Amino acid sequence: MEKKRILLVDDDELITMSLEMIISAEADFEIVGKGGSGREAVALYDELNPDLLLMDIRMADMNGLEAAEEILTNHRDATILFLTTFSDDEYIVKALKLGVKGYLLKQDYKSLPAALHAAINGQSVFGGAVIDKLPTLMNQANTDDESFDYRKYDISEKEFEVIQLVAEGFSNKEISQKLFLSEGTVRNYLSTILEKLNLRDRTQLAIFYLKHE
CATH class of the missing domain: 3.40.50.2300 (Response regulator)
Incomplete structure (x- = not known):
């Protein structure tokens, strides 16, 4: 090899x-x-x-x-x-x-x-110490929609809201409560988002958001 x-x-x-x-x-x-x-x-x-x-x-x-x-x-x-x-x-x-x-x-x-x-x-x-900091870094970042043009990734407005909340460290249950969705719907949104962005998990999604914010 x-x-x-x-x-x-x-x-x-x-x-x-x-x-x-x-x-x-x-x-x-x-x-x-x-x-x-x-x-x-x-x-x-x-x-x-x-x-x-x-x-x-x-x-x-x-x-x-x-x-x-x-x-x-x-x-x-x-x-x-x-x-x-x-x-x-x-x-x-x-x-x-x-x-x-x-x-x-x-x-x-x-x-x-x-x-x-x-x-x-x-x-x-x-x-691990860096991953633990990500939610704090996300909260400090400017989350104005214009700073991240999610539309060019074929991401819907609702999917973008899910991305923001994942990046801020919220669980699926907490996201479902904030967006008035079922946990199953949030999981479906998350799976679709990861597939669209060719990412593996929530951590990669949070990192992707911070990179493009």
């Missing part, structure tokens, strides 16, 4: 060495390059075209968010996963809006191999 090529960028050499050991222990991964700044991430990505870029956020010269924006501008299909010690709301929102595949905290390093597999397979990957 062909190994998946990983580019690793972190300005802490000790962290880089530790991550390299964790990733290299997986038979289907290989580290094809290492860097210590956002500018190196951009240059190395252009040179190596890896299957996945695993990158820190706070780095000298150019931070990870700026590097990701430049890489995704030049390589729209780039798979980027952030691994950082910072769960700042501003960072999370910016990362989601950029369209990266995931945002993990370094204390969740044990789940890293599984996260790499999931991201390479096209799934969005977010640590």
Whole structure:
């Protein structure tokens, strides 16, 4: 089986060495390059075209968010996963809006191999602490209809209301009460929405909404 090529960028050499050991222990991964700044991430990505870029956020010269924006501008299909010690709301929102595949905290390093597999397979990957923040981030976001043109996704107005409430962390029962619908109808709406947007679950739906808000 062909190994998946990983580019690793972190300005802490000790962290880089530790991550390299964790990733290299997986038979289907290989580290094809290492860097210590956002500018190196951009240059190395252009040179190596890896299957996945695993990158820190706070780095000298150019931070990870700026590097990701430049890489995704030049390589729209780039798979980027952030691994950082910072769960700042501003960072999370910016990362989601950029369209990266995931945002993990370094204390969740044990789940890293599984996260790499999931991201390479096209799934969005977010640590538990980040997922817990999503409802709060949704409530802080401007939910004016014009900020998210749901119509271009063939989403109806009622379906959009369901999306907003899911993104704000409400359960199906709570949504049914707010919209005066049965729980079965809410489940049907949710299934239709996920199919239309080609998403897997409620978490991906919430992330999709925040990215496009």
